[in-house]
Amino acid sequence: MVPLAAAAAATLGLPTTAGAAGGSTAVESVRAMTWNICGEAGGTSPADAGYCPYRNEPQKKADAIAEVVRVRNLNVVMLQEVCSGPPVAGGATGPSQLDVILTALGPGWTSATALSERPDGRTNCRGALSGTLGTAILVKGTIDDRPEPVVLPVPLDTDADRSRVLCVGVAGWRTHLCTTHLANNDTLLKSGAYDAQVATLKRTISAYPRVVVGGDFNMGLYHHVIPAKLQPMYDLLTECDRTSYVAGDAADEVTHFTYASATGTYTSSKIDYLFSTAGFTGCDSWTQKADQADYRTTRQPTGVSDHAPLYGYTPATS
Numbered sequence: 001m002v003p004l005a006a007a008a009a010a011t012l013g014l015p016t017t018a019g020a021a022g023g024s025t026a027v028e029s030v031r032a033m034t035w036n037i038c039g040e041a042g043g044t045s046p047a048d049a050g051y052c053p054y055r056n057e058p059q060k061k062a063d064a065i066a067e068v069v070r071v072r073n074l075n076v077v078m079l080q081e082v083c084s085g086p087p088v089a090g091g092a093t094g095p096s097q098l099d100v101i102l103t104a105l106g107p108g109w110t111s112a113t114a115l116s117e118r119p120d121g122r123t124n125c126r127g128a129l130s131g132t133l134g135t136a137i138l139v140k141g142t143i144d145d146r147p148e149p150v151v152l153p154v155p156l157d158t159d160a161d162r163s164r165v166l167c168v169g170v171a172g173w174r175t176h177l178c179t180t181h182l183a184n185n186d187t188l189l190k191s192g193a194y195d196a197q198v199a200t201l202k203r204t205i206s207a208y209p210r211v212v213v214g215g216d217f218n219m220g221l222y223h224h225v226i227p228a229k230l231q232p233m234y235d236l237l238t239e240c241d242r243t244s245y246v247a248g249d250a251a252d253e254v255t256h257f258t259y260a261s262a263t264g265t266y267t268s269s270k271i272d273y274l275f276s277t278a279g280f281t282g283c284d285s286w287t288q289k290a291d292q293a294d295y296r297t298t299r300q301p302t303g304v305s306d307h308a309p310l311y312g313y314t315p316a317t318s
Contacts, residue, residue, distance in 0.1 A: 026174070026317060026318055027174050027175065027210065027278070027316060027317045028172075028173050028174070028175060028316055029281075029313055029314055029315060029316035030075065030076055030173075030175050030177070030212045030276070030278075030313070030314045031072070031073060031074045031075045031076065031311070031312075031313050031314075032074065032075075032076035032077075032078065032177070032212050032214060032274060032311060032312060032313075032314075033068060033069070033072070033074050033076065033077050033078065033214075033309050033310065033311035034078040034079075034080075034179060034214030034215055034216075034272055034273070034274050034309070034310050034311075035065065035068075035077070035078070035079055035080070035272075035305065035307060035308075035309040035310070036079075036080040036081050036181070036216040036256075036272065036305060036306075036307040037061050037065070037079055037080070037081060037082060037097075037304065037305045037307070038052035038055075038081050038305045038306055038307065039052075039055075039058070039061060039079075039081050039082045039083055039097045039129070040055070040081055040082075040083055040125050040126065040129060040133050041055055041081065041306075042055070042126075043055070045295075046259050046261055046293075046295040047261045047295075051259075052291075052305060052306055053291045053293075053301030053303065053304055053305070054301065054304050055127070055129075056127060056128045056129065058083075058095075058096075058097040058100040058101075058129070059100055059104075060304055061097065061101070061304045061305070062097070062100040062101040062103070062104040063104055064289060064303075064304045065077060065079075065101055065104065065105070065309075066101075066104040066105050066106075068286060068289065068309050068311065069105060072286075072311055074140075074311060075139065075140040075141065076137070076138070076139055076140070076177055076212070077101075077105075077136075077137070077138040077139075078135070078136070078137050078138075078177070078179035078214040078215060079098075079101075079135060079136045079137075079138070079179075080135050080163075080179070080181040080215060080216045081116075081133070081135075081181070081216075082097050082098055082101075082113075082133075082134065082135065082136050083096045083097040083098065083125035083129045083130065083131040083132065083133060084096045084097065084098035084099075084111075084113045084131050084132060084134060084136055085098075085113065085131040085132045086130075086131065087130040087131065088124045088125075088130075088131070088132065090124075091124050091125065091126075091130055091131075092125070092127065092128050092129055092130040093130055094130050095130070096125070096129075096130050096131035097125075097129065097131070098111060098113065098131070098136055101138070102138065105138065105140075108140055108141070109138050109139065109140055110138070110139055110141065110142055110143045111136055111137065111138045111139070111143070112136065112137050112143050112146055112166060112168045113132075113134050113135065113136045113137075113166070114134050114135050114136075114149035114163070114164040114165075114166035115132050115133065115134040115149075115164070116133050116134045116135065116161050116162065116163040116164070116181065117156060117161060117162045117163075118133070118156075118161055119156050119157070119158070119159050119160060119161070120156070121156055133161075134163070134164075135163060135164070135166050135179050135180065135181055135215070136166075136179075137166060137168050137177050137178075137179055139168065139170050139177065141170045141171060141172065141173065142170065142171040142172075143168045143169070143170055143171075144169060144170065144171040145168060145169025145170075145176070146168055146169075147167055147168075149164035149165060149166045149167075150164055150165040150200060150204045151164050152164060152165065152180065152182065152183070152197045152200055152201075153193060153196040153197060153200060154183045154188065154193060154197065155193065158183075158185065158187045158188055158191075158193070159185060159187070160183035160184070160185055160187075160188060161181070161183055162183065163180055163181040163182070163183070164180065165178060165179075165180045165200065165201050165204045165205070166178065166179050166180065167204065167205070167208070167211075174210050175208075175210040175211060175212055175276075175277075175278070175314070176205075176208040176210065176211045176212075177211070177212050177213075178201075178204065178205050178208075178211060178212070178213045178214075179213070179214050179215045180201055180213075180215040180217075181215055181216045181218075182194065182197045182198070182201070182215070182216070182217045182218050182219070183197065183218060184217075184218035184219060189229075194219075194229060195229060198229060198230065198232055198233065199232070201213075201233070202232050202233065202236060205236075205237075206236070208277075209277070210277050210278060211237075211276065211277055212274070212275070212276045212277075212278075212314060213233075213237065213273075213274070213275045213276070214272075214273065214274040214275070214310070215272070215273065216271060216272050216307065217230060217271060217272070217273050218271055219271060220269040220270065220271055221252055221269070221270040221271075222269065222270075224251065224252050230273070233273070233275060236275075237275035237276060237277055238275060238276055238277075238278075238279045238280065239273055239274065239275050240274040240275070240276070240280040240283030240310070240312030241253055241270070241274070241283045241284070241285065241310065241312070245281070245282050245283065249284070252270055253270065253284065253285035253287065253310075254268035254269055254270050254285065254287065254308070255269075255270050255271060255272035255285050255287075255290075255307055255308045255310050256268065256269050256270070256271045256272065256290070256306060256307050256308070257290045257291065257292055257306055257307075257308075258306065259291075259295065259306075261295065261296075264294040264295065264296040264297075266292055270285075271307075272285075272307060272308075272310045273310070274310050274311070274312050276312075276314050278314040278315060278317075279314065279315065280312045280313055280314055280315075281313045281314070281315050282312060282313045283310070283311070283312035283313070284310075284311060284312075285308045285309070285310045286308055286309050286310075286311070287308045288302075288303070288308075289303050289304065289305070289308050289309055290303045290305060290306060290307055290308040291303035291304070291305065291306055
């Protein structure tokens with residue numbers, strides 16, 4: 001749970017004023033957020049499978065993203081389940097979710113995207129949403145390195161989406177940025193496909209001497225115990241919320257909320273992660289941004305996604 005006062009931000013080691021990355025320092029401070037905004041989830045009510053609030057209202061999600069960026073002075077946004085790119089044949093027209101988000105962020109931002117495939121192999125965004133389903137990295141700066149996204153080894157006959165490892169380099173920065181969305185279910189666990197995804201991610205990011213990696217890993221961390229399946233990532237990099245930074249700052253905070261319509265309650269877990277080679281000066285999950293409405297008594301969501309944004313700050317060094 002995040003305190004919003006500037007004084008609290010300073011205490012956590014979170015910058016309260018903007019600074020030019022890569023200007024006076026040899027290694028920039030990467031101020032990054034990862035957020036699964038469930039931008040293309042289905043369902044018209046919380047009782048429906050795959051429900052997510054404001055599915056057909058991209059502006060709501062864009063405004064929430066822009067608020068986090070502004071309040072927490074971020075220069076990197078990593079998104080999962082976002083629609084981007086031009087309209088596809090037979091689909092909705094008009095600007096994509098990513099277009100709306102970039103407009104909300106204002107000038108100076110550039111983006112890169114990678115598609116995700118549903119179990120039927122389709123990649124189009126559905127209903128009133130235009131573009132292609134996938135992941136995105138948005139940077140306050142100029143992306144000048146766009147390696148081909150690496151496909152994750154997820155068979156499409158396992159009732160799971162297949163995403164990619166998306167990485168970019170930024171002009172004037174010495175740190176690369178990567179994001180992904182790992183798939184997980186019983187079939188993938190038993191077959192070793194989840195382990196293969198982690199191995200693919202680790203192999204891809206190991207190419208970069210300095211890197212920040214964020215995403216939805218679909219693997220719960222409970223009671224401060226590192227999931228064995230993610231130990232390879234923890235062996236390689238520092239996860240931002242593994243430690244508390246000031247008194248009252250919880251470590252390993254939850255990032256995902258699942259609604260039980262029968263009871264009006266939520267179960268929560270940490271399934272979103274933010275890693276770096278450089279460590280972090282601060283980190284938090286803004287849990288209030290995740291939907292936690294009791295839909296037995298209201299139809300009004302309290303957040304724009306079933307996930308909370310997780311953000312952290314790497315140190316700048318001279």
